[in-house]
Amino acid sequence: MAKIKLELVNLRKEFGELVAVNDVSIAIEEGETMALLGPSGCGKTTILNMVVGLETPTGGDILIDGQSVLKVPPGDRNVGLVFQDYAVFTHMTVRRNLAYGLKIRKMKQPEIDREVSKVAEFLSISHQLDHKPSELGASELQRVAIGRTLVTNPEILLLDEPLSNLEAAMRNQMRRELRRIQADTGQTIIYVTHDQIEALSLAHRIAVMDFGSLHQYDTAHNVYQYPANRFVGSFLGNPPMNFLKGKLTEDGGKRIVTSGDSTIPLPAGKLGSDVSVGSDVVVGVRPESLNLAAADDPGRFSVPILAVEPQGPETVVTASFGDSTFKVIVPTGTDAVEGSSISLAPESDLVALFDAESGVRLLDSGERR
Amino acid sequence: MVTNTSNGGASSLGLRKPRRFDPNDKRIIPGLLITPVQILLIVMLIFPFVLEFVISLTEWQPIYGDFWDAFNSVFTQKINQGISYNYLVTDEPRYLQALGRTVIMSVISLCLEFVIGLGLASLFLKKFWGKRVWFTALLTPMMIMPVVVGYTWFMLFQYNGPINQVFGWIAFSPVNFKWLNDATLAFIAVIVTEVWHWTPLFFLIMLSGLNAVPENPIRAATVLGASNFKIFWTIILPNMKAVIIIAFVIRGMEVVKLFDEIYLLTRGGPGTATETISLYLYKLAFEDFRLAYAGSAAFIVLIITVVLINMMLKPIRYQLVEGR
């Protein structure tokens, strides 16, 4: 296991009555990209600010390379922050923007020139070096902001919603660009976003947050496929995860969930200790993890079809499971008619079981990666 | 057909057919609205301006009798035309000194006001007890009328006044500066008075400037390791450039007119030590009653100020006209 670069230990921040960050503990390995994912106002940016030292935590600790940095002033923590609005120095040329951090570090002019042109080339903004930020487009400003930080060679690079101010086309390009930066520099990166696709496509690990609390911190794969609770399941994925309400029962030694006439079999796995047969539960299953069942599939279940919407190669089928309705994507041409029923089987073990009230994951199943 | 439709549309919007004279016409309204101010300014600005130029070509003084005779003489006789001007710029050191003194006094005052105002404004970015009250207290001087300002400092600068007393406490021995009777000290006294009076305005302008500096570049510089001092010079001040220019131009326009405070404080004395151009013109016109001569001196000042202020307004012209 690689070395732990940054560790947040029970980090807490209160603004008066409001708890912005509620005892968050996260460890990030060197060279890893971690995404802080959550709806806006969930405390992601506050965590960034505390890591760089712009805000002082109310409680807890921040360790970089095992050393607490709470007493270290922002400039000496050797972390770089790229602001959401870029915060480019508008009164300076791009060149002076990039050189700013190096001048502060009292680097010699020839060296500064070398470093600046290196980073400008790396980010393909060499042609803009002598222009003012007002002449640049959004994605170029973004590169300037990243370059200004990268040039100082920070141990950890923090990006606050880096793509949110870009238009869609630019966003895809910049996402590729970020992935390249990440691969070429081997930087430890913390990436704040509210967009699950960004998080899933860029990060090794994702920390899902809401209302200041950490809901799950795991690899991108695990967060997506094995959500720790209902919030994580609903926040990631488009179309969203299906939630089927029902009662946990047993049928011939197999656990099943029933609601009305419908039943769904659960995969094998360790069940939480306080769950018993008869509890109200919610089954979470992603639309793309449900396939048409083969006749002999042990996990198959049948549900009545409510609606069929063909969408080119795929058809979205809305089905009911007791009181809940859910969507499933099947290839067009499948024999599905409104009013009839459809037989489905979840992909191997990708069925999650949540407590109906608390939303906590109950069933521990499947292979984590 | 098409024309008809558009007419119908227009009338339904309440637009009437243009008449020969329509007071509602978009071309006439602005003209009518601006007329009063133009009349006022033509009578009270342009006319005096011309008058001043005409009398400056004569040697008229009130005791010479009717003004119109002198006025006519400009056109009928060839008397002394332009002689005053020649004399003023070549043989009247007092005039040129007054001009120079005004500039020096203005520059020193403005710089002091700027530095003190900016310093105080940066304090007001922080949180402390009683902020609103202190804020109002700091603004008070600029609401006081110039005559009272001059008179108040006249009291304070007496040789047996409180300023000497306080200096005495600091020096542990009695101090007897004759503030208003010593050329250098009087010059300082005038500057102190002016700085006291108008630093609040700089303070206000600088505070609004500081508040308008975006926060994130400052935070970005902090993360890059810049010290507060460095941030101030490389981020905050450059971001305030426009505001600082406005402050200097607008105060500059006012400070060169400095008259009331000095008139009450020193009357330009001792000798001519604090004689600004306004004081000099006043003495010339209303103590020596050399109106024509003063007129030519004033006319030169008018020309200089128009040129100078137009130059100064250039950088902020756009901001002033657009108003946002």
Place this chain on the structure above:
Amino acid sequence: MPDAKFTPFNMLALLAGLIFAIFPIFWMVSTSFKLRSEWVTSPPTWVSSAPTVDNYLTILAPQILLDRRGGTQQHGDEGFGGGKDDAAGGAIADFLNRSAWPGIKGSVIISISATILSIVVGLMAAISISRYRFGGNFTPFFILAGRMFPPIAIAIPFVIMFGPGIFDITDTYFGLIVAYAAVTVPFSTWMLKSFVDELPQEIEEAAMMDGYSRWRAHATVTVPLIKGGIIATTLFIFILNWSEFLFALVLTYTNVQTIPVTLNKYFSATEGTLYGVQAALAMVSIIPLIIVGFFIQKHLVRGLTLGAIKR
């Protein structure tokens, strides 16, 4: 800035600034309550041992002092300004001469009239410039020109112009009102223009769509909507007019007086400078200014920077 703490050094700087700002005002207040014998002492008297309102009575109600003087004269012969600590122990005639009422009356009449004139004219011009861009860049700067010159340079031709040969309005209220309005109209125009600028033009256009004429739209929509701005501007222009000194000094003799001129006159009174009386008059004259100034605090910058800076 992050973690900006108010350090003891900051505290010291603020304190120094406050003392610098407040001390002269304190001195004026204190002097206005001093006994005559405390006006000039060495070392100076900071706070009167027996505060008196005689200085105020001298300028506002000299009759009371005269009556009291009558009383003391019966007792004998202490003489004026003698043992008794009357604020103004001068000749009896002086008491009456020093009444500030002519000055106050003049200041009130002239300041209010000039302010109204300046605002009305300025408001019309402001709408014309802001809404119709009348005269492009030239007109607004031509108007501004009135504020650029040292007033003394304009006062010289004024003296001739106001004299018997031309308008013959020296030493009249009308003359001063027009002169004051002329020098404050640039401020009122520019300040009001900045308020009109802030009002979206669509509001008036909506009224015109409803069938209002342009005049009516301006009168019933534009003007009421910038009421706050007009009030602020009015008060601001009032401060300027109330403070004006030079024109009153050179364009009046005896008929018309204003407070600043009255204040100046006390300098040349027979028995030297009347510190206490002057301070009392200064107090009377600045109290309206400070109250008005307090109300328009947040508009002061806008006014003094001709609308270039809004807050």
